[in-house]
Amino acid sequence: METSASLNAVVEQTSTFADWVHGKDASAPVPTCPKWTLADLVDHVGSTQRMVAMLVGERMAEPSEAFARYVPGPTDSAQWRTWLTDGAAQAKQAFESVADDTPVWDPSGDSAGVPFWSRRLFGEMCVHRADAAAAVGERYELAPEHAVGAIEDWLDTMTSEGYWQNRPDFAEAMRGAGQALHFHATDAPGEWVARREADRVALEHKHTEADVTVRGPAVELLLVLSRRRPLAASSLAVTGDRDLLGLWIEHMDWVTD
Template structure:
């Protein structure tokens, strides 16, 4: 997917999310993010999209003003649909004003800028729509190709140099001596090998033997890797190898689970 396709998908996914949460109980708990209410979830999704729209639209190479520009979501859930759809539209418009090589700050350490944020917004809303589904009893569906793209975003961001350097607890937990985990989507092209090294997690897109392997439909693989569904509840996934290694990996994938 290119930047334009990602942003079109962000709008589509956000519109579905907005329809689900509109007018619902703001105090409803979000079981996949135990410290959050539905209001926290809506606020997080909308604030992130507006922050990125500012970063990209104003071509910021330093993020403090975008962080400081946080505007809370309305407390009245009857206003949520408009708030969310407007924010997604603003983000799409911001990306239309820049090129992929426009300098924009990003936290990955790779200076990926515009392409990083287009994919990040997509992965973000895909995962948080799963949170909304869990809170509201909705059925979560995501087509195989978009699900692969969301997995790519999740794994690439979590194994980035920037994430490693800015999350010392995560880095300490992920240090290894070459242990390998293989993730394989079976309904669309997508395979990843994560190798735990002393100073980083190396991510490769390849098919090879590993200490533990998980394979199955991309949407369900996304939910397990992002800690939105326990492996025991993911009946379509196959596990081969060291379950403890997988549990350790998933157990430390705690990004965006707290407000």
Template sequence: MDTSAYLKAVVEQTSTFADWVHDKDATAPVPTCPEWTLADLVDHVGSVQRMVSMLVGERMTEPSKAFEGYVPGPADSGQWRAWLNDGAAEATQAFTSVTDDTPVWDPSGAAAGVPFWSRRLLGEACVHRADAASALGTRYELAPDLAVEALEDWLDTMTSRGYWENRPGFADAMRGDGQTLHFHATDAPGEWVARREPDRVALERTHTKADVAVRGPAAELLLVISRRRPLEAAPTLEVHGDRALFVHWIEHMDWVTG
């Protein structure tokens, strides 16, 4: 997907999210993000979109101004729909003002800039819509191609140099000597192999034999890997090989509310 396709999907996912949460109980707990209420979830989704819009639209190479400009969501849940949709529209406008090679700060450590943020917004919208579904008892569905893109975002961000350096607990848990995990979406093109090394987790887009292989629908893979659905509640996933290695991986995907 290119940047424009990512932003189109962000608008669509945000619109669905906004329809779901509109005028709902702001104090409702979010089971998949135990520290959050529905108001916290809405605040996060809309405010992050606005921060990214500022980063990209103003071509920031240092993030402090955008962080300081964090705008909380409305207290009145009857205003949430419009506020969320406005945030997605602002993001679209910001990205149309730049090109993929416009210098923009991002936390990956790879200077990925504009492409990083367009995909990051899609991953945010897809995963946090799952959070809304858990809070509201709504059925969650996601097209396989979008689930693959959200998986790419999650895995690439979690294995980035920036994440490794800024999350020492994660780095300590993920250090290894070559253990490999293979993730394979069965309903859309998408395969990844993560290799635990002493100083990083290396990610490759390939098909190869691994210590543990996890196969299944892309949306189910996304929900389990992002800790939005317990592995035991995902009967469509096949786990072959060292199941404990995969369980260890899931347990340390601690970027739950980010």
């Protein structure tokens, strides 16, 4: 998804998120993130968007200044709608001021910070809107092509060099000898093969034989892979080594706690 389209979708989804949480009980639990309250979720979404706006808008080569200028969310939930929509607008404005090849810190280990962060904000908003829906009792819907984009973000991030280096627990658990997991969206173009190698997880985009294959609607794939919905509660079809899939899902705990 192009940067401009990603940010337009971020603004649109943040507006929906903001409407859902506005004025709600800040202490309400978030079932899909058991350690979080609704206030924690709102703080995470809005503060992350502001931090990325700083990183991108100020062309930062490393993140310490953006982290130091962390902006916490309001404690009064009646202020949440405005605070959230302002954060999304700031992020969109920051991306409009740069090109895709503008040098910006890229935690993936690559050197494409602007596309990385536009993809990340989009993926984050897709997943965290599901968290908000679970917390306040709203119906979660996502267009299949957007769900494919969010899966792409999730898998690209989890298999990046930067993630492997910064999460030794994940790296140790995912080391393998070529075991492959195939994820296949059935309602939009989207196929991924995650192959467990000794020094990385290699992500491929093709149809191939695998040790376990998971097929179904893109939004179901997204929710299961991001641990927002148990596999048993989904409509996904699984063939092959279910234990391998279970190991994979067990370690998909990024931005969950």
